[in-house]
Amino acid sequence: MLSGIQHMAFCERQWALIHIEQVWAENVRTVEGQNLHERADDPFADESRKTLRIIRSMPLVSHKLGLRGIADVVEFHQSKDFTEGETCQLQGRKGWWRPLPVEYKRGRPKPDDRDAVQLCAQAMALEEMMQVSIASGCIFYGETKHRETVAFDMRLRQYTAELAARMQQLVREGKTPRAKRGKRCSQCSLIEKCQPYWMLRHRSVENYLERMCSMEVDNL
Template sequence: MIPDVSAEEYLLLSGIQHMAFCERQWALIHVEQVWAENVRTVEGKHLHERADDPFFDESRKTVRIVRSMPVVSRQLALRGVADVVEFHYSKTMIDGETCQLKDRDGWWCPLPVEYKRGKPKKDDRDAVQLCAQAVALEEMLGVTITSGCLFYGETKRREAVEFTPALRQHTLELSQKMHQFVRDGITPKAKKGKRCAQCSLVDDCQPYWMLRHRPVAAYLARMCSLEADE
């Protein structure tokens, strides 16, 4: 639980993927309100435009598909929109796993599905975003969700994600750090890495310049030392 946060101070759930990717990138976007487009962000936007139709509600015999579903979590103090939530029909109630839906008979098991451009990544930035959506859905529906899916535009395949205790804890810690940065007004220093080449904010971030730049305190100490030697 994030302490002392009002509903008006809830942060964007989608930002947790930025936080997992790079703390400085998250702060530039969500604290300093900096944003830039690159090929990856444009492709991702187009992919989500096909998934995020708030008026689309598809029902089949055993599956109800809800797109662009608003979600909110008190535990994480995050709010946002889930790309797709599938509700799978169950003839019987499964304690802690199924819920009832308005104007629908029977019991339903929710499954969050997040759409991403490209292919599966080596890190867990996509998984934590999906996990945060699951936590929100659990609070809203009174269920426990054990897994979800990530759909990648390049591979055209779903990847299952298990919401393990470790992933849930990491998701909570990231949300706590996000709120801490907002409270303190902090933008972390740049840390150069391979991920910088993938970032749309590399020109605003200036990681290479910042890493070459010496701290002011060190500069002043060196100048004072030179004056003392003279």
């Protein structure tokens, strides 16, 4: 799922628990996020204005990234002229249009790229589907009630592609990565399921048996 790329950017163990082991848990952040998306993701609430077409819950697929999902909102802004590689046509609509993906998030902007990579993956899927190039998109944050513009530069595109490739690799291997302790653990809704601190103290069965055998020999 395309939405999983945000989990992968946050913590690949969290992503694997959700998307490979099908583990999930709610917290205040996830519930607030769902409520915000319910308002944005109404497929019957499309809007049409003279120079703007707003499509909600738009299905997306990228064969290059190996991802599929749903865009919260894709805005199509009408352009007076055709610009090769930037504008497209819409069925039943005259003229040329520039697509702009808009993602809705609770809270406020993050200090990292976890939200940006999800939006970038949506843009890359739109580019593949509509044969256009999209320079930027927007993230609307529920806490600030403000849109933040995200530029899809080469660094972000490469990072997005690397995360998608890592997701495919873990799916093929059916592997859940070991926990890596970090500040993000306190923000994770899966901390009780993940048990990162227990995992970090874990020792292999082989080492345990060797230690026990050594103790038995010493006691003889």
